[in-house]
Amino acid sequence: MNLHSDFLLNQINGPKDLKQLSLAQMQQLAQEIRTLILEKDSAEGGHLGPDLGIVETTIAYHYVFDAPKDKLVWDISHQTYPHKMLTGRAYGWLDPDRYEDVTPYSNPDESPYDYYAVGHTSTSISLATGMAKARDLMGGKENIMALIGDGALTGGMAYEGLNNAAIEKHNLVIVVNDNQMSIAENVGGLVTALKELRDTNGLAKNNPFKAMGFDYRYVNDGNDIEKMIAAFKDVKDVDHPIVLHINTLKGKGYKPAEQDEEAHHWVGPFDLATDKPKTPASNQPSPESVVLDVLSQRIHQGENLMAITAAIPGGFGLEKFREEFPDNYVDVGIAEQQSVAFAAGFAKEGGVPILFESSTFLQRAFDQLSHDVAANDLPVVMIVGGAGISGTSKTHLGIFDQVMISNLPNWTYLAPTSLAELRAMLTWAIKQKQHPVAIKLPTKPVPETSANLVTDYSQINYQVKAGKDVAVIGLGDFYGLAQAVANELDATLVNPVAANVLDEATLNDLAEKYRVIVTLEDNSLDGGFGQKVAAFLGNRDVKVLNYGQAREYTDQEPLASIYQRSHLTKDQIVADVKAML
Template sequence: MSTLLRQLKGPQDLKQMTLVELHQLADELRGQIIDTVSRTGGHLASSLGIVELTLALHYVFNSPDDHLVWDVGHQAYAHKLLTGRLERFDSLRQLDGISGFPKRAESPHDCFDVGHSSTSISAALGMAVGRDSKRKHNKVVAVIGDGSLTAGLAFEALNHAGHLDRDLIIILNDNEMSISANVGALSSFLSRKMTSRFFVRFKRETENFLNSVPRFGKDLVQLAKRTEDSFKAFVTPGMLFEAFGIEYVGPIDGHQLDEVIETLQNVSALKGPTLVHVLTRKGKGYLPAEQNPSLFHGVGPFDKLSGQVVEASDKKPSYTDVFGDYLCQLASEQPRLVALTAAMCTGTGLVPFAKRFPERFFDVGIAEQHAVTCAAGMACEGLKPVVAIYSTFLQRAYDNVLHDVCLQNLPVIFALDRGGLVGADGPTHHGVFDFSFLRHIPNLTLVAPRDEIELKRAMLSALASPGPYAYRYPRGEVRGLAEPEAISPLPNGKGELLRPGTCACLVSLGTCAEEALAAAELLATEGLELAVVDARFLKPLDEELILAQLDTCGALITLEENVLAGGFGSAVLELLEQHGRYEPLLRLGLPDQFVEQGSQSQLRARYGLDATGIARQIKDFLARLNRPAKGGRP
């Protein structure tokens, strides 16, 4: 039983603890995180690596008056446990439970909603400006990882922070551990000395004295600054940040609590923007996570004693696996095919590609905008770039897709992983907006395959396309269909009638087709013969097939795992309006709201997108139309 953690009423209680007690609390936090995540799944390695730093932040600062802004937020489990969410922590990432990321609606200690990377410095700087406008004096602290710092947004914020010169503390959580022990020890010593109040006062008084020296004073000041800067640049990467006008401190060992606390106390007394470089180890305190931090970055349930991830014995490959393997096959036949990803090599299934074709693989870091525009440049030179990216992260590169790829009609291929509902990561990660923000862009072909065979066909079609092409597939296992002898490209803009019917036609897009067919089977038991069409293409729509089914059935239902606003159903509605057709239409999809966390099956059931929910809504729709069983039009 966690003794100190159970007794903790809030982060203010940390200030009364001894260093020995804080170390014990760090062990208890790790134990609680490992125990919970082993059952719920979640972001383990990153949260374990930042336990001491989190304790130090709450020990030195006064949350929520002082604002702690977490980048991405997958490292904030210890923060949640210290801020009153221990009793609900078992519900982490579960339906109606607490979020896996900081969430303002969940706690006053969560001052900014996050989930995507590289936003912390921008948000924190905005808070600092707001604080100053109200003449307050609370501290604002941004916690950002070395990976998140690769994004352009982070550097834009650093540039602006240096320009505004507001009081702002940036914690750079560097878990690469790339600095040697000797350099790290020396740098830690330097950081403590250079940030002490005595040293800061001494440095300023020395500068004032030198400036007062006649004739040579200013030259002596510049010489002193160059000497200090050269020495710091020799042992630290501080010159990069000081070029932005930001005071650099570190690097320090992020697992030495006394060292981190002392440094943060010293830094809190400084004025202007300051960056503290903290070295941590991902997975700290749990050997399996330390040895394989990639596996335990975002992990499903696992056996906490052995570290073995719990998987079903009959587990099928995922859509991501199918994409990665088939892309390798296509690349072996197409020498100009290249692949790009934004720090998601494992997540997008590109590890096999990177190993087989290292010279044709490009991981650009957390820089989705750059990935898309770089791919456009590659296409200009005759390459065939495939940008493998999560649907939710492509949102960050919308302008680049529109302006740099589609406006020039360049043959860039977008492989949109995690399309639709993704589960426990919740509203920041559901890929339910891509139909809406992509379908209105000219020149772009947009496909949502219904199964793994159709995905391969779409991939083959994309290679032959002279312009931009996107195919969208979900998170999760494939259906396990038998592989045909040969894979043929999809006929451009053509859907497929999967089941004939008369009372109405259900037109689905993507992997919803499986639930659509199951719903049709349920309705058939009640004498309602429903036609089912797989549209395949959102753009261009198969107008001929859709209108022909409308002629036969007299009513349409559209089905998509996307928000209804501007999605597939809207496209069909526009098609009917263009042809002056005003027959009944029911659109099934997600409402105009952000969808909460939960398993994919739970969320589909909640929003009526499983077979039972689809059948129920269609039955109600037909009842309103007075459609008789076994029949068509009344």
């Protein structure tokens, strides 16, 4: 049901319709777009500040350029809500019944106006350089543009892109959307360079873009449609690489988002009247609170410990820690490679680095996990968040962490089944100085306590609760599902403790005693824990059933649907086992 049938946006089915509007109508359109972003995000959550800040720039772009022939590559693409509304997908905001019909990131399967499925940062310039070179080779003349934020410029790949873009022979426009903010506060020398350019209206002698060979333009108010139209007309069809640097306000039009940009980068459902979350924060212990409690205790005990994040402190509740222990906290910006290499250097000098990494972003630092940490066998401690099967965008899936970490030498990847076990594992990981240790933070509810809790994980010993006929092994936060299955079958229940270190003696014993062994993991099956168990027992007379997610990209598919397809419900697993018996 369209709640805003009187909105001008209803008349915009694509950029051609937008080009017929007056300046006053475009300003009205900007207000309508902001209203719809706020309504939808307050109802179901989403990126708020980035989308509110890019509205005028998006309108001006589609007014001046000729998409989809002219191409704009959105960095991260978490600011594409206005773009989607102007390219035939406004129904995803106008009609609450169709909120789920439009994905939150750019998606070429959804529209010819989107060129990539993009959800990680600092890639837009590199993508655009390849497009420009292909255009040149084929004799094309279309405009190629990359839009990248100042926060995304903290990522190293942005500089690789800039380095190559600067020598493009023909048209390539790089829009630097400078809103003085990353997900959290921006960090590093880039902050100083951009501030000097803003303070001098783009006239500073120390201009890093000009130093690299770019032509350069500056717009002091990127939220002024008229100025942005003029700026885009100025750079359209230029026959050389150029940087268009625009100053915008993140969260524009919603005071709470303007005043607290970090808290409003991404939001869950909230009350528009009060800006309060619709689901109050829990006071109960959580995996994040347990980790921070351990770190706090160790610092008070004199441990030379450093919490390290790549621009996502909010994902682990690090805001309070940051205030309490500023000397024990480092945010390297949106630069996962830097964070892991930084941790390796910190460990080499005798410190205790605690890396906080999101599973979906960690893949950007695979080389550092392997080359800098594992090959040097440095005692880095890493907390991996968001690792599990989810119904998110295909650009933000967290199911590949075990594929990366579990298959590298020297890393031990622990998977706690309770908060008490998490505390014990982290305490041990900090104290040991032999090898790198990662801990898979539970994403599903886990109990606070564990029976038979151990404190030394230098040797992995499975914890076994004996039953009959079948052994069910539940890794990490899937231990609860394994428990439900084991109870139904009167089966043996096993906590394997680690995702990549096999307790061979226990597995041999299980193979002797039971006809079927079931493995359950909240992860991709290929390269995962279950396959390791199956390979080890391949020459034994026992059936091994592996359960997890297939090697696939799901995109906004409901979690319940993924579980059903993957036979990850208790009843399905029980039925499979009974059929096998």
